[in-house]
Amino acid sequence: MRTTPPFAPFEWLIAWRYLRAKRREGGVSVMTWISLIGITLAVFALIATMAVRSGFRTEFTNTILGANAHATVYVSPHLDENNRTVRTFSDFDPIAENLRAVEGVVRVAPVVKGQVMASANGRNTGVEVFGERFEDIKTIPLVVNPETQLGNLENFNKGVAIGLGIARELDLALGDKITLISPDGIKTAFGTSPRVSAYEVVYIFGVGRYDIDRTRVYMPMSEAQIYFNRDGVVDEFEVQVENPDDVGRMVEPLMAASGENTLVWTWKNASGGFLRALEMEDNIMFIILSILVLIASMNIVSGLIMLVKNKGRDVGILRTMGLTQGSILRVFFICGASIGVVGTILGVILGCLFAIYIDPIFNFVNLVAGGGVWDPSVRMLSTLPAELQLGDVASAVILSLGLAFGATYFPARRAARMNPVEALRYE
Structure with missing residues (x-):
């Protein structure tokens, strides 16, 4: 059948x-x-x-990986031989070379960093200032090639680069002056007076992420060292690696390369949650x-x-x-x-x-x-x-x-x- x-x-x-x-x-x-x-x-x-x-x-x-460091190397506050609290790197160029020698590291940039008040056109807002060298800022992908850009980054050493959100908040355009006010200024007999400096806006970038566009200001490192009283020192190092997902494995090599009393904070620590x-x-x-x-x-x-x-x-x-x-x-x-x-x-x-x-x-x-x-x-x-x-x-x-x-x-x-x-x- x-x-x-x-x-x-x-x-x-x-x-x-x-x-x-x-x-x-x-x-x-x-x-x-x-x-x-x-x-x-x-x-x-x-x-x-x-x-x-x-x-x-x-x-x-x-946006996290394109505009931020994959890992940040900073100093754990400690006392030096004169019982002064140390929070900065003094001999930073050799340390930067040691960090670049670590296998898997593709970018190292010494940074002077601080939070200040920005003012222009009768408006005020809080910003975070990153003091970096021109050759280092050119290696930040989303700053060099952002979603929106005004001006030329080649003029970076003549002023500051600001986020698009800051420009909108303070009604700033290219060539305008932005005033930065830091409470940690000059010490006088009558106390500490705020430090106030004005800088020309030479570059405006918009990476498409609000917390970056709305708060970030890039300044030449030499100017940032003067402004934040960091003469000859930097606050931290920005490190980028080949494989950001595997950055946890590189914490110990980075700490070893940067010397004693240093700590490493990765992008997963900051944004992993x-x-x-x-x-x-x-x-x-x-x-x-x-x-x-x-x-x-x-x-x-x-x-x-x-x-x-x-x-x-x-x-x-x-x-x-x-x-x-x-x-x-x-x-x-x-x-x-x-x-x-x-x-x-x-x-x-x-x-x-x-x-x-x-x-x-x-x-x-x-x-x-x-x-x-x-x-x-x-x-x-x-x-x-x-x-x-x-x-x-x-x-x-x-x-x-x-x-x-x-x-x-x-x-x-x-x-x-x-x-x-x-x-x-x-x-």
Whole structure:
């Protein structure tokens, strides 16, 4: 006796006939459409959300690594032979050479650093000043090639470079003067008087991260040493490495190269908690949105149960014609699985299109809402990022198809076990 192979053409033909059947013909076309739309929207929401979360993570990491040191080497406060507290590096050029000699280090820059008040046009704001040499600042990727730039970095030694947020806050343009006020100024008989100096703005940069654009000022190191009373010394060293993710392994070599009484603070120490929070949020969002896919899959179950009930007579006739339980199971499995497959494909397409065209979509939403939907001072980024990752799309596809196939199996199995005599008894 010849047996038909699984998923034979006639099984697909019967399943397609059932999917197209109207309600008056014993079909459930309305439930079919509801199930299809539900799966599509659930997969779309899952992919879109994961793309935005991946974009956030990548954007934050890129701005952290592109405008900040991967590791910072600084002095642990200690007493010298004269019982004076030491917090700076005095012989810093040899130390910089030792740090550059560490395997895996690609950039070392001595830095004079301080927090001051900036003033211009009757406005004031707090800023963080980084005093660096011109040859060192040219090696900071997001300062040399930012999202937005005004002026020429080649003029750095003639003034200061400021973030775009500072320029907007103080209403500054190229060539304007910015006044820096430090409370740690000149000591006199009447106490310490604030140090006030004005500098020309020669370069304005916007890296796209609010906490950098809004607070950062770069100054020539020689000027910073004079301004902060750091004559012949620096506060710390900025270090960048080949593999930022492996920076923890380099802490001990960096400490050994920088000498005694030094400590190393890595970018993971500073931002690792935030990135771990993003990762945990990714997992939570995936679980929550997986519930949506599960609910959409339940619509397939409801539709198939109704289809099996309405097609009981057909099942009895098909069984008496010689169809096996396996064939009946596959017919109804094809009905449910087809909805899951088509819905998943449509959801993937919509999710990918959303991630690719997120900027015009977001601009439209912002326009309809009257603006102010995205506040960079809260979210730290100037735009809403999105990044498609193959792993995220694959996870959504596997989840959707797995739930759809699993939910389809049980009603199809119930139809396959239906007794043809009972199905035809009252016909």
